[in-house]
Amino acid sequence: MRTIAEINEKIKSGSVVVLTLEELKAKVAAVGIAQTAKEVDVVVAGTFEPMEASGAILNLGHTDPPIKIRQCWLDGVLAYSGFGAVDLYLGASQSAEPLGMAELNESEEPGDRGGGHVIEDLIAGKTVQLRATGQSTDCYPRATLDTIITKDTINQFYLFNPRNLYQNFIVGVNGGDRQLHTYLGPLQPRLGNAVYSNLGALAPLFNDPRLRLLGIGSRIFLGGGIGYITWEGTQHFPLQKRLPNDTPIGPAATLALIGDAKQMNPKWVRGCYFKQYGPSLMLGVGVPLPVLDEEVVRCCAVKDEDLVAPIIDFSIPRRVRPTFGLVTYAQLKSGRVKIEGKTVRVAPLASVALSRQVAQELKQWIENGSFTLTAPVAQIPDDRKFIAQEIWGSQTVLE
């Protein structure tokens, strides 16, 4: 029907027709798949949700005399430094280390700030304190470094997120008798509440279920700047069981993303903290889906009632947790689900309001010609095994 090159021509000439997923689904309901596919060139999906498997690469630039950093803290958050002399990796879920017990006041837990907050601050242009120790060598004689940095005083600063954009996730509940603090927020005992974190029919990868359109090299909106899909994400699991509409019944595909953080906007990169679980990062990601044929529109027309997620009981702290079965996203978005005869209130964790804004912003970029589409240079694997960590060697048995 149309190629990515043809779409890019239309973007340059200003005649491209772009719809958000919501607009597209409404159009399909009104005029059908064939007519929609004829009229629309690009569909944009946006999401804004916690993505803790994220982090930033920083290259400080060399000091004089130079240092080979072996340990480094940014605003008290440990950054990994076991590679290039002034290369750092700041993980979003790394907790700030307490500076000393005297400085902790009672109401504050240690570590309610973390890597995600430092990344947000840097993107916002704030100053961050850097403390580092080095290994003195003939090449790098300096032993310590104590300074302040901003995004403008460091050589490079980009997000490199090993796992983002989960294609489907789980619904968390707590069948036990005490409150649990999880990466989905607090879960009340005796099925007191349920939390889901995927946008369902608005989630980017639910609308390209077999990753036919997106692959390595696809250009995206990442945190308010330009980013790219670089690889399959960690825990990428394309072999998850699927419904006849090709959508997975639980966590499945994931993507690794990269993008220049110096261009990003703190509105779309927000440090966050889950009580008694730890810090994380909320991130806005927008994805363009080229309407190459009618199949693209058919996939993007998927509705919440056609998508399911498993309800998982977090009270059993094991790798495989018991499930209360599957529930549709239409049920989840109604605010209540029935579990074993009990009506349970459901809250989301992905922000629909901000996800819509991400989609609108990417739509504007494409319409005003500042964002063109790229064809993937390689597809994301669709048959990857999922290996759990079995523990070998002699085990200490705790009696």
Next chain:
Amino acid sequence: MKKRVTLTFPRRMVQMPITYRLAKDFNIAANIIRAQVAPNQVGKIVVELAGDIDQLDAALDWMRSQEITVSLANREILINEEACVHCGLCTGTCPTEALTLDSKTFLLNFTRSRCIVCEQCVPTCPVQAISTNF
């Protein structure tokens, strides 16, 4: 008219059937929003009083004369609109559904009159956008 007040009882006053006295002597409907009352301890209740304006003032004066501390400045939940990302996580822990997401805009909606200031939303918020005024 309605007035929301916080009452703090000295230990010896905990035995007094306060809502009965308010109804009987002042014709005031007392809706208990939140209470922490136990034998032989300082008690605290947040209560919404509904009745005639003069009767309300008379009731507050009477309670003060009984050494009940009456506070009109109530603890309230504050939402930082700038910080809120409208994720909706707080709506699942709010027991009175004072916090909801708008069904069309999906923006967070706070209905203050429903709030019982249980404060469960405060630690739930992942971006620390919810706090109390004191």
